[in-house]
Amino acid sequence: xxxxxxxxxxxxxxxxxxxxxxxxxxxxxxxxxxxxxxxxxxxxxxxxxxxxxxxxxxxxxxxxxxxxxxxxxxxxxxxxxxxxxxxxxxxxxxxxxxxxxxxxxxxxxxxxxxxxxxxxxxxxxxxxxxxxxxxxxxxxxxxxxxxxxxxxxxxxxxxxxxxxxxxxxxxxxxxxxxxxxxxxxxxxxxxxxxxxxxxxxxxxxxxxxxxxxxxxxxxxxxxxxxxxxxxxxxxxxxxxxxxxxxxxxxxxxxxxxxxxxxxxxxxxxxxxxxxxxxxxxxxxxxxxxx
Numbered sequence: 504x505x506x507x508x509x510x511x512x513x514x515x516x517x518x519x520x521x522x523x524x525x526x527x528x529x530x531x532x533x534x535x536x537x538x539x540x541x542x543x544x545x546x547x548x549x550x551x552x553x554x555x556x557x558x559x560x561x562x563x564x565x566x567x568x569x570x571x572x573x574x575x576x577x578x579x580x581x582x583x584x585x586x587x588x589x590x591x592x593x594x595x596x597x598x599x600x601x602x603x604x605x606x607x608x609x610x611x612x613x614x615x616x617x618x619x620x621x622x623x624x625x626x627x628x629x630x631x632x633x634x635x636x637x638x639x640x641x642x643x644x645x646x647x648x649x650x651x652x653x654x655x656x657x658x659x660x661x662x663x664x665x666x667x668x669x670x671x672x673x674x675x676x677x678x679x680x681x682x683x684x685x686x687x688x689x690x691x692x693x694x695x696x697x698x699x700x701x702x703x704x705x706x707x708x709x710x711x712x713x714x715x716x717x718x719x720x721x722x723x724x725x726x727x728x729x730x731x732x733x734x735x736x737x738x739x740x741x742x743x744x745x746x747x748x749x750x751x752x753x754x755x756x757x758x759x760x761x762x763x764x765x766x767x768x769x770x771x772x773x774x775x776x777x778x779x780x781x782x783x784x785x786x787x788x789x790x791x792x793x
Contacts, residue, residue, distance in 0.1 A: 509592055510588055510591060510592035510596060510597070510598065510599055511597070511598045511599070512588060512598075512599050512601060513598055513599065513600045513601070514600075514601055514602055514603065514606065515602070515606060516602065516606060516607075516647050519561065519598075519600045519647050519648075520647055520649075522559070522561075522598055523559065523561065523647075523648060523649060523651070524649070526558055526559045527649070527650065529558075531557075531558030531559060532556070532557040532558050532559075532651060532652070533557055533558070533559050533560075533561065533648060533649070533650075533651035533652075534553030534554070534556060534557035534559070534560045534561070534651060534652045534653070534654060535553070535560075535561050535562075535563060535644060535645075535648045535651060535652070535653045535654070535677075536549045536550050536553055536560065536561070536562045536563070536596070536653070536654045537563045537565075537640075537641060537644055537653065537655070538562060538563060538564055538565075538587075539564070539565065539566045539567065539580065539695065540564040540565075540566060540581075540582055540583070540584065540587050540601075540695075541580070541581040541582060541583055541586075541587065541695040541698070542562075542586070542587045542590045542591065542695075543685075543693045543694070543695060543697075544685050544693055545656055545658065545684065545685035545692075545693035545694075546562075546590070546594075546656075547590055547593070547594040548594075548656075548682060548683075548685050549654040549655070549656060549682050550562060550590075550591055550594035550595055550596050550654075551594045551595055552654055552680070552682055553595075553596075553652065553654045553680075554594065554595025554596065554597075555595070556652065556680075557651070557652060559597045559598065560595060560596045560597055560598075561596070561597070561598050561599075561600055561648070562587070562591040562596045562598070562599050562600070563599075563600045563601070563602075563644055564584065564587055564599060564600070564601040565600075565601065565602055565607060565640070566580050566582065567607075567636060567637070567640040568604060568608075568636075569608075569612070569615075569632075569635070569636030569637075569639055569640060570632075570633050570634075570636030570637050570640070571633075571636070572630060572631075572632050572633070575630075576696075580695075581695055581698050584601060587599070587601075600647075607640065607643065612639065614639075615635050615636075615638075615639045616635065616638040616639045616642045616669060616673075617634075617635045617638065618634065618638055618665045618668050618669050618672070621634070621661070621664060621665045621668060621759055622634035622635060622638075622665060624661075624759060625661050625750065625752055625754075625759065625772060625774075626661050626662075626774065626783065627661075628750075629749055629750075629774070634661075634662070634665055637662055637665070637666070638665060638666065638669050641653075641666055641669070642669065642673070642675070645670065645675045645677045646675075648677060649676065650676040650677070651676075651677055651678075652677065652678045652679075652680050653666075653677050653678070653679055653680065654680045654682055655679065655680070655681060655682070656681075656682055656683075656684060656685070657681050657682065657683055657684050657785070657787075658684040658685075658692045658693070658694065658783075658784065658785070659783070660770055660772065660785040661759065661772070663679070663681050664757075664759055666679055667679045667681075684784075684785075686712070689706075689709050689712075690709050690712030690713070690716075691705075691708050691709050691711070691712060692711070692712070692782075692784045694782065696780050696781065696782065697780065697782075699778065699779040699780035700777060700778060700779075700780050701778055703745075704745055704777050704778045704780070707743050707744075707745035707746060707777055708777050708780070708782060710739060710740055710742075710743040710746050710775070710777075711740075711746075711773050711775060711782055711783075711784040712784060713739050714736040714737075714739040714740050714751065714773050715736065715771050715773060715784060715785065715786040716786075717735050717736055717738075717739045718732050718733070718735055718736040718751070718753065718771040718786070718788075719771060719786055719788045720735075721735045722753075722765060722769065722771075722788050722790065723788070726765070727764050727765040727766070727790070728764075728765070729753045729761055729762060729763075729765060732753045732765065732771070733751045733752060733753055736751035736771065736773060737751045740773065740775055745777050745778070746775045746776070746777050747775060747776040747777070748773070748774070748775045749774040749775060749776065749781075750772070750773070750774050751771075751772070751773050752771070752772045752773075753765065753769055753770070753771050753772075754769065754770050754772065755767065755768070755769065755770075756768040756769055756770045756787060765790055766790050766791075767789070767790055767791055768787065768789050768790075768791070769787070769788050769789070769790065770785055770786070770787055770788075771785060771786045771787075771788060772784070772785040773785070
């Protein structure tokens with residue numbers, strides 16, 4: 504029997520609610536790994552972490568239209584449900600929740616969740632409707648999950664910070680767990696959109712990681728000027744002909760504010776286009792430990 508047939512597939516919200524409640528009635532715990540599918544080893548690490556910490560791990564697979572602007576890749580976003588089910592099962596998930604759009608949004612939604620301020624900086628400047636779509640669908644998933652834990656990768660660091668703030672502000676009974684970025688051997692952060700990279704673009708994509716390393720080195724070597732650190736990262740991006748940079752940034756790790764003088768826990772962030780792929784990456788650095 505194939506692994507795909509061994510892991511239950513749930514497509515209706517009512518079925519998910521029944522499944523997670525049955526576990527909690529037995530005193531068990533539930534973990535959720537929200538995804539848009541086309542899973543990779545980074546997702547697998549989230550599933551494995553959840554499976555180690557909970558009695559049931561649910562992987563949700565939903566390409567959420569609300570977080571795509573007109574002209575973005577909602578229609579062409581890679582999809583492979585059978586492969587996703589197999590990978591989820593192999594990493595320890597107990598159930599896959601894969602609703603259709605009509606199940607998640609029976610009516611065109613007129614209610615949205617917005618984390619003001621955090622949704623307007625960095626990625627929010629380039630994708631102004633994106634994070635409101637993310638927080639709206641995640642709030643729905645948290646509502647369906649009920650008390651439990653939800654696992655998100657640090658690769659999408661701004662998203663992680665926004666979801667943490669949303670859960671706190673709305674008193675949602677879900678612990679938001681951040682997990683380290685999983686990388687290829689050459690440093691490229693794993694992403695479903697890496698599939699868009701052509702063979703000659705793939706080596707160029709490591710420029711994001713190299714840019715972050717240069718920014719980290721500048722901080723480690725004593726720079727406390729955010730302009731200087733961002734310029735160092737930007738210079739690395741600019742040296743790669745195939746990269747079209749969107750931004751380099753150094754921010755406070757907790758608030759995403761840009762400090763006047765670098766101090767404490769920081770996050771370095773970069774975004775660039777390489778061919779069809781728009782890639783983001785980030786790295787933490789602590790001034791306190793230098």
